[in-house]
Amino acid sequence: MVSGCGKDPATEPDPTPDPNPSPGTAGITLYDQDLVLADGESQGTLSFRAAADWTISLSETKAEVSWLSVEPMSGKAGEATLTVSALPNENYEDRSALISIRSGSATQSVPVYQKKKNALILSKEIFSVPQEGDVIDLEVKSNIEFEVAILDDWIKQSQTRALTTHHLQFEVAANPDAGNRTGKIAYFFR
Secondary structure, eight states: OOOOOOOOTTTSOOOOOOSSOOGGGOOEEESOSOEEEOSSSEEEEEEEEESSOEEEEEEOSSSOOOSEEEEOSEEOSEEEEEEEEEOOOOSSSOEEEEEEEEETTEEEEEEEEEOOOOOEEESOSOOOOOTTOEEEEEEEEESSOEEEEEOSTTEEEEEEEESSEEEEEEEEOOOOSSSOOOOOEEEEEO
16 A cells, blocks of 8 residues: 655646745756748847846857847846847848857847848840840849849740759841831849
8 A cells, every 4th residue: 555645746836936036056948949030131129028137149050140130138137138239231142140048047149141142143134236136145134033024025035044053045027117116124023
């Protein structure tokens, strides 16, 4: 026969959190697991609860974090909201950093991501074609999907080779008139 004595866990009240925890028992509760910012100058917020006074540090795996700022950089125990500001991303790749929150002996990190700048770079924007017509070559460098729309019926796309750099050819028909004519080719972001 086995017997025991103790309190029923279902009837035991939840312990009240210590308003002044020792540094060794301080904790951080994150309300946001990450933050994603647009490619232009942008701001966002991160919220958390710290059981003790806290400080912020920034780190990035590739370089110093000069594009990101956080206010405030320190605070007292309790609820906190950080304002995270990023300079425009002029790069053609996403970038990221870590915001580390230290409170007592606890540390939590929140990744911040900033989207890449959308780019569509043309090797040349204006072409002069002889009256009898010709084939023009256009190189397009992009980090996004795009579509080509020809806005005049006397221009046709004749060949496309696509990877990261796109080589596009357009056939320009002969000009039956003696005067100059101007045509347009538009590129649309998807």
